[in-house]
Amino acid sequence: MEKTNQINNTFYDHYGDRWYHAYDDPVALLRAENEIKFPWILEKINSLSHPCAKILDVGCGGGFLSNELAKNGYFVTGIDLSSQSLNVAKKYDVTRSVHYEVADAFHLPYADNSFDVITAMDFLEHIEDPELVIMEFSRVLKNGGIFFFHTFNRNPISHLFAIKFVEWFIKNTPKDMHMIKYFIKPKELEIYCSRSGLKVMSMIGIRPLLKSIDWEMIKTGIVSKKMKFTLTTSKIISYMGLAVKRGE
Numbered sequence: 001m002e003k004t005n006q007i008n009n010t011f012y013d014h015y016g017d018r019w020y021h022a023y024d025d026p027v028a029l030l031r032a033e034n035e036i037k038f039p040w041i042l043e044k045i046n047s048l049s050h051p052c053a054k055i056l057d058v059g060c061g062g063g064f065l066s067n068e069l070a071k072n073g074y075f076v077t078g079i080d081l082s083s084q085s086l087n088v089a090k091k092y093d094v095t096r097s098v099h100y101e102v103a104d105a106f107h108l109p110y111a112d113n114s115f116d117v118i119t120a121m122d123f124l125e126h127i128e129d130p131e132l133v134i135m136e137f138s139r140v141l142k143n144g145g146i147f148f149f150h151t152f153n154r155n156p157i158s159h160l161f162a163i164k165f166v167e168w169f170i171k172n173t174p175k176d177m178h179m180i181k182y183f184i185k186p187k188e189l190e191i192y193c194s195r196s197g198l199k200v201m202s203m204i205g206i207r208p209l210l211k212s213i214d215w216e217m218i219k220t221g222i223v224s225k226k227m228k229f230t231l232t233t234s235k236i237i238s239y240m241g242l243a244v245k246r247g248e
Helices: 009-013 027-048 064-071 083-091 130-141 154-167 186-195
Strands: 054-058 076-082 098-102 115-121 140-154 197-210 229-232 239-244
Touching: 009 083, 027 064, 027 115, 027 140, 027 197, 027 229, 027 239, 054 064, 054 130, 064 115, 076 083, 076 186, 083 098, 115 130, 130 140, 130 186, 130 197, 140 186, 140 197, 186 197, 186 239
Parallel strands: 054 076, 054 115, 076 098, 115 140
Antiparallel strands: 140 239, 197 229, 197 239
16 A cells, blocks of 8 residues: 555545445444444533533544534534545534534634634544644633543554554555544643633543454455454553643
């Protein structure tokens, strides 16, 4: 598999309904991860925010998180650079309430202090300068607002499991879907948040649930429909967390 020095984000434009139905593709892992991410995020929003919270889902892709949040009664805006992905997200929004629009995360088209919650799931490892985008998130967050994130740690183990194993064993893995240089160590993310006026309050790791793995995947390249992820204290591969905007 030929490598470049640039992360590849173009493949999202071509998923279509495969966002929700493909198993011969890493997108199946993303769906499985969302099953463990969403309850954690929802519990934190319910306990830390209010029932009429305005939520901005950045890099929303096919709308996995946006659409689930809308089902729970939140006012959600989902943004992405891929208009094709947004069309899929709209199609699967059963509430017909999510506002989807093409927008650049580095230059958000919203006023200061506009949102109670910002989510950026599997997004920060796809951009060149995560600190700049976190500063922009802080600008549009209200004081006391919550920033949720999920990304990958940068180390040899995450390189092996999150990049190489996926490339070797899952069909239709896009070239340069992930690159180790874009992965972010937890301490680095804490520093980025602190410089942007955000205080990290919680971090937790995510890993595959070993008993759910169908090892036939090594031969078939197809992710099992029974594949599950679980929360863990170890952040060695990937981690999720939240930061709160400090009052001025």
